[in-house]
Amino acid sequence: ELKEKYGTWPMYSKFFDYETPLFLHLHLDDVAAARVGRIGKPEAYYFPPQLNNHPGQFPVTYFGFDPDVTKEQVKERLLMYEKGDNRITELSRAYRIQLGTGWYTPPGVVHAPGSYLTYEPQWNSDVNSVQENITAGEIYPYEFLVENCPEDKKRDIDYIMSLIDWEKNVDPHYKKHYFRPPILCEHSDERHTEKWISYANEYIAAKELTINPGQTIVSDDAAYGCIIIQGHGKFGVYDAEAAIMLRFGQLSADEYFVSEAAAKAGVTITNKSPVEPMVILKHFGPNHPDMPKSVPNPDSE
Numbered sequence: 001e002l003k004e005k006y007g008t009w010p011m012y013s014k015f016f017d018y019e020t021p022l023f024l025h026l027h028l029d030d031v032a033a034a035r036v037g038r039i040g041k042p043e044a045y046y047f048p049p050q051l052n053n054h055p056g057q058f059p060v061t062y063f064g065f066d067p068d069v070t071k072e073q074v075k076e077r078l079l080m081y082e083k084g085d086n087r088i089t090e091l092s093r094a095y096r097i098q099l100g101t102g103w104y105t106p107p108g109v110v111h112a113p114g115s116y117l118t119y120e121p122q123w124n125s126d127v128n129s130v131q132e133n134i135t136a137g138e139i140y141p142y143e144f145l146v147e148n149c150p151e152d153k154k155r156d157i158d159y160i161m162s163l164i165d166w167e168k169n170v171d172p173h174y175k176k177h178y179f180r181p182p183i184l185c186e187h188s189d190e191r192h193t194e195k196w197i198s199y200a201n202e203y204i205a206a207k208e209l210t211i212n213p214g215q216t217i218v219s220d221d222a223a224y225g226c227i228i229i230q231g232h233g234k235f236g237v238y239d240a241e242a243a244i245m246l247r248f249g250q251l252s253a254d255e256y257f258v259s260e261a262a263a264k265a266g267v268t269i270t271n272k273s274p275v276e277p278m279v280i281l282k283h284f285g286p287n288h289p290d291m292p293k294s295v296p297n298p299d300s301e
Contacts (some may be wrong), residue, residue, distance in 0.1 A: 001260075002223070010124050011204045013225065013283040015051070021058040023140060024070050024089050024132035028148055029107035033127045033164055034241040036148050044180065045113070046102035046206065050230045050242075051278055055097075056115025062092040063103070063111050063178070064169040065158035075161055078131065079141075079257075082142050085134045095175065102180040108165025109178075121198050121206045121283040129163050141201040146286045176295070182208065183292055191216040192269075198283075199292040205284040211271040219266035220258075222288040228254040231278030236245040241281075 002010055016022075028039035045061075065074065069091045080086040089112060097116045105111050110131055117153060130144035148156040153159040171177060180193040191212055198206035209218060209226075211233070232241035235256055243252040272279035284291070 001287055005007050008124060009285070011122060011283065011285050012055060012124055013119060013121045013206065013227070013281070015117060015119055017051075018115050019056050020111070021060070021137035022113045023130050023135040023144075024062055024092060024110050024112040025128050025130040026110045027105075027107050027125075028129065028163055029165070033125070033148065035150055036127075038127045039123070039125045040107045041123050041127050042105065042107055042201060042203045043120055044084055044102060044120075044201070044204055044206065046106045046119045046180075046197045046208070046281070047097055047099045047116050048119055048229055048279075048281065049099045050207070051117045051119075053097055058115045059097045060094045061097055061103070061112065061114040062089050062094050064093055064109055064171065064174050064238040065091050066093055067170045067172040071161065071166065074164070075157055076162060078127070078145070079134045081145055086132065088132050093174065095179075100182065100183075102197050103167055103247065104178050104180055104198065106165065106168055106178075106201075108163065109168050110164065119206075120282055121204045129160070132145070141143060144235070160226070176190060177221055179295070181296060183296060185290075192218065194218070199280075200295050203286050203292040205286070205288050206209040207268075207282045207284075209280045210281060211252055211269050211278040213271050213276070215268065215270040217266040218269050220263040220282075220284075220288065221260075221290060222284050223258060223260040223263055224282045224284045226255070226280050227256045228278065228280050231271055231276050233272040233278050235280075236267050236269075240278075241267075269277045 030040040033040045077086040077088040087146050097114050127148050130140055133140050182197050183193040188194055193210045195208045197208050228240050229243045230242050239253050243254045246252055
């Protein structure tokens, strides 16, 4: 289904783990990306507690601009790119990272991820515009701002500004719309717990599955990739374990892909520890029928 529609598996997940904050940047939408022969990039974040025993130097993420910020103020900062530190995060909003939660980031929204290790399910693209020219002492060249602009637009400040989805960036209820608390799946029981951790968008989905000591069968209505981040046991017929220490070139037994047919039939997962949970992160394309379509109302909890 996904191959027929997109010509490829349309998304993937990665981990990124920075000691210092990342620069403020945005990802282009499909329209802007198509002008340079690429596709847009929506993405999501989840902060797994198992992989975050150290917060790094700046465990805070910037999203968007303060609702009172004007386009002229942003334009002024971008015009400073080759003159000195443009300090554009002074116009943004920062949120302290909460482990065990996540965010969805649409194309066109500026963001600067903090220094916790992050699990990132994303669209199969990498198309940026780096809006901040100095971050944690590192200086970025002007080309980072315009590397995905047509050649005749690289000095056109109005075109560069058009990459910003203004209404989403200054949304006064940004957290309400894009913060993603985990949602417990109804089929969870004493043997396993499953939570939606990426949802309510048209592109990507992800779950966190926890298997208690013992054996269980877990089924899904869509193909997925997954990675084990805690524990050991069997994943189907395969030995499986979280990777504790890997050196370059070494194999691991922590990452698997499950076809749609196998997912619907159910995968038998055995946690062989007598005490420790086995935790698996699972990422899906846009075709999982059970993905929640909306964000929970915190007032109803």
